[in-house]
Amino acid sequence: MPTGLSSLANLKYGDIFAERFSMKVRLFIDVNLASGEIIELRKDHKHYVQNVLRCRSGREIFVFNPNDGEYKAIFKGEGQIEIVEQTIEPIRENGLSLIFAPIKFGKIDYMVQKATELGVTRIQPVQTRFTAITRINYDRLSANAIEAAEQTGRINFPHIDEIMSLEKLIESWDKKQKIIFCDESKTGKPIKQVLESMPKTAKDFAILIGPEGGFAKDEAEYLRGKKFVHPASMGKRLLRAETAAIAALGVFQAIKGDWN
Amino acid sequence: MPTGLSSLANLKYGDIFAERFSMKVRLFIDVNLASGEIIELRKDHKHYVQNVLRCRSGREIFVFNPNDGEYKAIFKGEGQIEIVEQTIEPIRENGLSLIFAPIKFGKIDYMVQKATELGVTRIQPVQTRFTAITRINYDRLSANAIEAAEQTGRINFPHIDEIMSLEKLIESWDKKQKIIFCDESKTGKPIKQVLESMPKTAKDFAILIGPEGGFAKDEAEYLRGKKFVHPASMGKRLLRAETAAIAALGVFQAIKGDWN
Secondary structure (H helix, E strand, O other): OOOOHHHHHOOOHHHHHHHHHOOOOEEEOOOOOOOOOEEEOOHHHHHHHHHHOOOOOOOEEEEEEOOOEEEEEEEEEOOEEEEEEEEEOOOOOOOEEEEEOOOOOOHHHHHHHHHHHOOOOEEEEEEOOOOOOOOOOHHHHHHHHHHHHHHHOOOOOOEEOOOEEHHHHHHOOOOOOEEEEEOOOOOOEEHHHHHHOOOOOOOOEEEEEOOOOOOOHHHHHHHHOOOOEEEEEOOOOOOOHHHHHHHHHHHHHHHOOOOO | OOOOHHHHHOOOHHHHHHHHHOOOOEEEOOOOOOOOOEEEOOHHHHHHHHHHOOOOOOOEEEEEEOOOEEEEEEEEEOOEEEEEEEEEOOOOOOOEEEEEOOOOOOHHHHHHHHHHHOOOOEEEEEEOOOOOOOOOOHHHHHHHHHHHHHHHOOOOOOEEOOOEEHHHHHHOOOOOOEEEEEOOOOOOEEHHHHHHOOOOOOOOEEEEEOOOOOOOHHHHHHHHOOOOEEEEEOOOOOOOHHHHHHHHHHHHHHHOOOOO
């Protein structure tokens, strides 16, 4: 998986300078982490650290995974790092899911990156009547999520679930997880009011964004008929799906989530 | 300006179908609009309406500009439309500025589109110590803003101001317009708390987003020293500049703006 690498292709000289000399280098490493261990970097990480960043031995590198948290390590040269100490303990973030109808290549990658930055723990694509796109490259989306986690300072990253139909999703839904349904029909209450009316005991939430063409009328009615689905309005302007997703996740974190 | 056209190149067949047969066609037209008038469409709009959408005469087309609002018109064929009646009155939206350090091509276009969808009336690029990019294609950004306004249902679109240095901007700033400074240092109060503490009489706001490399320490100190600048925190995760902008604008509209 091209973690860290693909981001670098996009960097300007100034960024490379910053990256080489001061920026925190963070790598997602899927092996057990513990102080004192020597770890051999994977081939792509080795290339990134040695050839791209030109790290010298002694350079601090941070490594993380959801089970062990984040550790400071020291680059020893020759693709090896020595784990020094834990810097972030593993934590279970509050469950925040993003349910959305797939959008086209590029936009969907973008949405996964942004959702990761905004703290989403699970991404659930959903098939609706007006969803034009049904094929999803799960590996590419996971790679996007891992890269975004590296950059945003998280120790975990959202799991990308397999697409399922709206009805199957809703019927099998764990009703304890409230769904905030970003409803374009303008019949919902303002999103702020909806979030503030949620009980304090509710911990897990999902943000549901419709497809580009909107939900079919009966789909929206079906959703509104479920007790655990809360229609919410985000104003009169028509938002593109990815704008609605990013803005709604921001509003959630500000009002009900961990920005508060 | 390729209003409406560039969006079409990105559409899938399903979208084109929807656009041809049911979607609201909205064009920004920079001439006086009044019921009963016959207007000759500009060459690019004519191509879009006749060749791309294949509208037949009698088809409803909506036209708008900030001074006159939105009008329903009827396509008469041969590139002509007849204005029928006003559908949205001209309104002055609350002033909401986005101040940001320029980011690279693609990302900056994206930010302008999203800011337009989220109701921004003025976009002010600012030059900071760690801003790597200084050349801005104002025409391209304006075209992005107009196209986003067409799609999002606004009758106006943000004005893109010329880039200026942070100090010049702050020293010449109208202090009645509060600046919400999205401060990565985590020393600010949560953005929700900052927005809710604003007086009800405050109408005009600006969201200030730092460059990719963050503000220099003295720049951040300088900003925090101004009474009309309010540092606000958006959690512990490091957000990319455009994520921070979109999320902060969403939070603003939900808590203090027109989503409420």
